[in-house]
Amino acid sequence: MTAGIAECARAVVAPGTEVVGVTSEFGPASIESHYDEALSVPGVLRAIERGEHEGVSGYVIACFGDPGLDAARELASGPVVGIAEAAMHTASFLGRGFSVVTTLGRTMGRAVDLAEHYGMQRFCRGIHACDIAVLDLHDDPDVRKVVTEACRDALEADGSDVIVLGCAGMADMGALISTELEVPVVDGVTAATLTVQSLVAMGLRTSQRGEFAPPPPKDYLTG
Amino acid sequence: MTAGIAECARAVVAPGTEVVGVTSEFGPASIESHYDEALSVPGVLRAIERGEHEGVSGYVIACFGDPGLDAARELASGPVVGIAEAAMHTASFLGRGFSVVTTLGRTMGRAVDLAEHYGMQRFCRGIHACDIAVLDLHDDPDVRKVVTEACRDALEADGSDVIVLGCAGMADMGALISTELEVPVVDGVTAATLTVQSLVAMGLRTSQRGEFAPPPPKDYLTG
Amino acid sequence: MTAGIAECARAVVAPGTEVVGVTSEFGPASIESHYDEALSVPGVLRAIERGEHEGVSGYVIACFGDPGLDAARELASGPVVGIAEAAMHTASFLGRGFSVVTTLGRTMGRAVDLAEHYGMQRFCRGIHACDIAVLDLHDDPDVRKVVTEACRDALEADGSDVIVLGCAGMADMGALISTELEVPVVDGVTAATLTVQSLVAMGLRTSQRGEFAPPPPKDYLTG
Amino acid sequence: MTAGIAECARAVVAPGTEVVGVTSEFGPASIESHYDEALSVPGVLRAIERGEHEGVSGYVIACFGDPGLDAARELASGPVVGIAEAAMHTASFLGRGFSVVTTLGRTMGRAVDLAEHYGMQRFCRGIHACDIAVLDLHDDPDVRKVVTEACRDALEADGSDVIVLGCAGMADMGALISTELEVPVVDGVTAATLTVQSLVAMGLRTSQRGEFAPPPPKDYLTG
Amino acid sequence: MTAGIAECARAVVAPGTEVVGVTSEFGPASIESHYDEALSVPGVLRAIERGEHEGVSGYVIACFGDPGLDAARELASGPVVGIAEAAMHTASFLGRGFSVVTTLGRTMGRAVDLAEHYGMQRFCRGIHACDIAVLDLHDDPDVRKVVTEACRDALEADGSDVIVLGCAGMADMGALISTELEVPVVDGVTAATLTVQSLVAMGLRTSQRGEFAPPPPKDYLTG
């Protein structure tokens, strides 16, 4: 899945922007609960720490729950953007209100929390599950049909005019769904990648004044 | 610190309620950044999993950032309450608006997020730091004086009528500060303990309908 | 009805907590309009004044409109909690969002106002009437069936995961409805009673700083 | 005070509009606490019931706490408007944001609640007390000077551009304060009177569909 | 259409209030898009400037999008009120929540924005289109039937108790629809006219302190 995600990102970046896909070294195989998400965060942070040693300019957290975003911002010397964050902001430029179509119903609450946290609640008209597990999201016609129909129903139910894909694993379906439904379909992977590219171009990084300054050194118990 | 916290809890519970203090087996020595908090969560969840094997009736997460609360609710068969959550709700029963007095300034953002998440934003009139690190919070007169003065300033600046102590390590200072400032002072450790006790008495636990149902089994990579 | 309500409260309190049920000496036989509620308040306040002479430690206002709550807090030397207030806060510990099921449709507006006033609007996903008048709420199978079906419909319509019973007269139905629908069902009478018990255990009472201080003495015209 | 209030109202109504000032037959001499307000409501409702027998076209509730407004709407066949309600709405037509200047500090919480209830929170930039008791509000130069200075300070502190007078007893000071401070000063008594006049001219009254329909008949206990 | 609108206004004003209907000298024939609205504003402002030379006391902007309202307030020496603004505020005095019924679906977004801008979002339960273009709104039975049915459906769908007519061209249908549906029906033309009449009677005009002071003189390029 990481390779596919990186491919989507590479397809949109400007000449000179290099995209490196990194799979977490430890953590759950997919994220479909608060528990999964909590246990995915240490792996994300480890990857950021490695990136810092390698001189990475900025980071995308490529899971729609944006796990570990605040902590990552404390660690990184460049900007960090989550794919839910970037997708929702991007959708707000394109219409009156968007619908999110995600995987399992139990992840909808997290998307609600994020929409509020990013100020995007007023644009987010509804969050819908297509009831496909993350690891079953392959870009085959059957899966895409289920996702497409969930998007169509969401537009109708919410009176929305934009779709946000609620999982990194849907990144490669966006164009076809957009063509079929005739509305903009926003994929967070590309949106976040270009947001990071733009922030780096402007020389902008997370503020060091206060909350997101590097964390104070600390003793750690290891279990 | 765990012993002191458990002592505060034991002082208020009803006959028949047993309080067990547990220190996380792994994680940071104290929590003063988003990074610390993220890394504390796996230890909290491990402790909940142990509690489940031991037949614990309900859980208090005794750090004012309420780390891992949503994930813990997925794991526990009884109720789980965070101390920030319980303190803020409790304060809302006692006046028009409360001020939170916490440790380091960089933790204030997390308290803002929690106040909103719990619906307590309308009662939370301000969040103030006394600039004492968590591990320097001992109940000696000098420390208490700094905290007390921060509380006094907060009441004045915010026009508030209740104080919420923003760190488990302040639990034992509440009574003296309340006497000195003549306002209710809410400590989250006791508030959360009694909230759990009440939920257990009513036979209430986290809903199993949807979001907080036990997480689906999953493969985990270990680093 | 008062006896039944007190019975529910007694069933959950800790050893040493005494519950006294008091029926208002004057006012409407039940509360199903803003007019009824307004006229019920003087009786509630009279009962609080009597309680103060009798050394009562804290008060529950056992009508889901929480009539007279602010005024009662000015009079009482111990804490005062309304059953709508306690039920909504309690429900927020148990899931993503709750549905309220109440008696007559015309009382729904008051519940909306209270949810907002307590900061619980974000958890309150819907308010539903079962169209049974307060005085027709007996715990017989027919009535309980109507209430249970209203709860079932509410969960479905709202996508909620917790039920709040919107009338003190429903207090004794909670357990059976919970068993049938497999979600937590919160009754405000028990929730408020235990909240008062907890506040008393922590030595907490309404702030005397400003708004809720004892009211200034005043001449009163009597009609 | 009633005579003075009615005089202010009469000064602005159109030819053909008759204003009748009514003092409550029972209740507190002035309203400066939640307790006072609660006990004032039955007298207000009694006056409405009398007005209905006398064929009154519409009603103004002339206390800035708008006591009994919802219940009054259930009783009256014509429109009912509170002076806080009318003043706040009127102020919203005149600038970016208003400051309320009221009597005692302990009444500010009620004004906050009303601003929210009427949707005027976004226009209400601050609520300020001039610390004069209601019955000490006479239109003499000393009192007016205190109120004027409180208004001046409020404009500065809040960055507001309109003043709302927070007590019916200030009705006759508006013009002079406006001249001195060069901002619009809104008095709720005249604003509410003209709002009722306009509603009557348009043939509009409180909706009978649901919540504000006449209250169901009920047995009443009298103490 | 201007003549019909002025007639509706004249029918409700007090003796001594003169109503002058003015059609914009330039701009679109009707307003059904953001583009139309933007291009209508210069004509509205030109009319205000003329009114100032003619000694007009106050202004109503008689299009439900309230085009140019903020700019008009900078120009006018008397009060300026929009019909959406007046209608929504007026509806808030009459019930728990209103539904707006407007012309084409694409104008609903503007109404949402205005409801929020005026603080009326909490009263505005829904906005509905009857899919009749503005210039096809004649008060004939067929058109009125479509509008009436849209109102009936809106009341049901929204659980509202008041109707707001979302176009000046519907002004003359209000009374019949109200009679048929038995709820208050608010027309913004009459509501705004009477609001201006009331503001003038109270001697109130837009604050000159800051934002709405006369605009600074400026060079203008003309295309």
Add this chain to the structure above:
Amino acid sequence: MTAGIAECARAVVAPGTEVVGVTSEFGPASIESHYDEALSVPGVLRAIERGEHEGVSGYVIACFGDPGLDAARELASGPVVGIAEAAMHTASFLGRGFSVVTTLGRTMGRAVDLAEHYGMQRFCRGIHACDIAVLDLHDDPDVRKVVTEACRDALEADGSDVIVLGCAGMADMGALISTELEVPVVDGVTAATLTVQSLVAMGLRTSQRGEFAPPPPKDYLTG
């Protein structure tokens, strides 16, 4: 000024992105009131219409009031982004909360409205004027010093950690202010340009479903 603005934009775009600066053919020389803004919109829309004939891929509206944004989205076949919109969204990726520093005090209200409209109210901690007219904004040391000090004061007063420059004319000062104050300083011109560049790279444009579809053809009166 247009040349300077375009220069700033060109400095950050990717290879292959061409930036064309366009000055409105008619309208006010600068925008410092609602009146100015209203009269600037027709010129903006004319420029968009020309751009459409020239095959422009996307548009930036380079005034911090984002004049005509909704109407422009109806006209343009590519994305349209305002500089206030882009700056505020961008700032939200960089810290807990931003302060806006703008030109004249009377323009602050518009910025408040925009922050809310874009959902950025929760990040926007304050809006401050440096009291320099737009046409006096030259990048000389004296002017920059005034702006820098206004930014410094804003950070302190608001407890913010990011600065948003509230005027296109400040675009070239950002880097120096950022260096001096050690916080990220966001200029809307570059932010909006890169946002448009990213939207075009992703093939995203304004939704044609409903509100922002091309406006219906219409007769126009010309004055």
